[in-house]
Amino acid sequence: DRLGDILILEPLGGGGMGIVYLAEQVSLGREVALKLMRPEGTYFPDAHERFRREVEAIARLEHPSIVKVHAYGEEEGVPYFAMERIDGRTLAEVLRVLADRSPTSLSGRDLARAVGGSEGALFGRSGTDACVEMARQVAAALAHAHGAGIVHRDVKPSNIALTRDGRVQLFDFGLAATRGVDRLTRTGGQLGTLHYMSPEQILGDRELYARSDIYALGVTLYELLALRSPFVDDTRSAGEARILQGRPAPLRTLNRRV
Numbered sequence: 001d002r003l004g005d006i007l008i009l010e011p012l013g014g015g016g017m018g019i020v021y022l023a024e025q026v027s028l029g030r031e032v033a034l035k036l037m038r039p040e041g042t043y044f045p046d047a048h049e050r051f052r053r054e055v056e057a058i059a060r061l062e063h064p065s066i067v068k069v070h071a072y073g074e075e076e077g078v079p080y081f082a083m084e085r086i087d088g089r090t091l092a093e094v095l096r097v098l099a100d101r102s103p104t105s106l107s108g109r110d111l112a113r114a115v116g117g118s119e120g121a122l123f124g125r126s127g128t129d130a131c132v133e134m135a136r137q138v139a140a141a142l143a144h145a146h147g148a149g150i151v152h153r154d155v156k157p158s159n160i161a162l163t164r165d166g167r168v169q170l171f172d173f174g175l176a177a178t179r180g181v182d183r184l185t186r187t188g189g190q191l192g193t194l195h196y197m198s199p200e201q202i203l204g205d206r207e208l209y210a211r212s213d214i215y216a217l218g219v220t221l222y223e224l225l226a227l228r229s230p231f232v233d234d235t236r237s238a239g240e241a242r243i244l245q246g247r248p249a250p251l252r253t254l255n256r257r258v
Contacts, residue, residue, distance in 0.1 A: 003034070003036075003073070003075045003078075003080050004071070004073055004075065005025055005026050005027050005071060006023050006024070006025055006026070006032065006034055006071065006080070006082050007023055007024045007026050008021050008023050008034060009021065009022045009023055009024060010022050012033060014038070018035045018036055018037050018038060018051065019035070019036050019038060020033050020034065020035050020036075021033070021034045021035075021036065022034075022085070023082060025070055025071060025082060030070075031085045032070055032071075032082040032083060032084065032085050033082070033083050033084070033085045033086070034080060034081075034082050034083075035080060035081055035082075035083065036078060036079075036080045037051045037078060037079050037080070039078075048079065050175070051079050052079065053173075054081075054172075054173045055069065055072045055079070055081045057145075057150050057173040058081075058083070058171075058173050059072065060148055060150065061144060061145055061148060061150065062144075063140070063141050063144040063145075064167070065137045065138060065140055065141035065167070065168050065169060065170055066141045066144065066145070066169065066170050066171070067083050067084050067086065067161075067169050067170070067171040068083060068084040069081055069082070069083050069084075070082045070083060070084065083171070084169075086161045086163060086169050086171070087163055087164050087165075088115045088116075088117070088161050088162050088163035088164050088169075089114065089115045089116075089161065089162060090157060090158050090159070090160065090161050090162075091134070091157035091158070091160045091161070091162060091220070091224065092156070092157040092158035093114075093158075094111065094114045094115065094157075094162060095157055095223065095224070095227065097114040098110060098114060098227060099227065101227065103127070103225060103226055103227045103254060103255035103257075104127075104255055104256055104257050105127075106127030106227075107125075107126060107127045107130070108122055108123040108124055108125040108126065108127065108129075108130040109123060110127065111123060111127075111130055111162065111166075112166070114162075115162050115163070115164050116164055117163070117164035117165060117166060118164075119165055119166070120164075120165045120166020120167070121166060122134070122166035122167075123166050126257070127257070128225065128255070128257045128258055131221060131224040131225050132221070134160075134162065134168045134224065135217060135220070135221040135224070137167070137168040138155070138160055138168055138170055138217055138220075139214075139217060141168075141170045142155070142170070142210070142213050142214065142217065145213075146210040146213070150173070151209070151210055151212065151213055152170070152173060152175070152213050153175040153201075153212065153213070154172065154175040154193060154196075154216075155170070155196060155213050155216035155217050155220065156193050156195075156196040156216060156219075156220060157220055157223060157224075158172075159171055159172040160220065194236060194239050194240070194243075195219065195229050195231050195232070195239065196215075196216040196219050196220065197212075197216070197243060198211070198212040198215035198216065198243075199215075199243060199244050199246065200212060202240050202243055202244060203244075219231075222248065222251060225251055225254075225255050225258055226249075226251060226254040226255055227254075228254065230248030230249070231243050231248060
């Protein structure tokens with residue numbers, strides 16, 4: 001129930017590498033999001049290394065659009081870190097809320113309702129301008145990370161949150177790597193989520209390029225503006241082929257306000 005100064009309260013969710021809990025940093029009396037490695041991950045050195053890499057990557061970064069790390073450590077062989085609790089929803093959750101809407105009808109107020117917010121300059125914009133502003137904030141966060149030599153490698157709506165006051169937060173650096181250091185990627189291996197992978201990731205390029213993050217942000221912006229992914233197919237091979245062809249439907253055919 002407790003890891004050092006962190007008191008675990010209840011589960012919030014999880015992904016492939018870790019589980020996230022609502023927790024309290026007791027000494028400061030503040031709520032945090034606590035990320036723990038999944039128990040089975042403790043048996044695999046690579047999983048430990050990836051978790052450590054995520055902590056080190058975020059701890060090195062200080063930007064208003066990157067989630068902050070408050071504390072980190074290891075208890076009985078289980079690594080953890082406590083980060084700022086984001087009061088809002090991921091863009092993936094926002095897209096699910098808006099899925100039945102027409103892209104041309106959306107406004108910043110619809111985004112506010114989707115996250116349960118009201119105040120914030122973002123929410124006073126048109127739908128198109130609000131989407132572009134969210135992408136701009138993520139682009140600034142990526143520029144900061146790239147300037148520190150860190151490539152995220154998994155930029156997508158589920159790793160970007162929109163807060164109730166209209167701020168955007170980039171998180172989940174579990175696949176991040178420092179340029180020139182990628183010991184955990186096998187030759188020809190793919191890291192990332194298919195629909196947001198750049199062509200070089202599809203082809204298994206081992207080099208780390210900031211442009212792959214920019215590409216994934218472009219796909220995310222397209223999805224926000226069109227309320228659909230530019231590359232959707234029933235099979236992985238078909239999806240990869242569409243990405244390599246690079247011919248999504250023009251945005252204006254899906255949203256005339258773009």
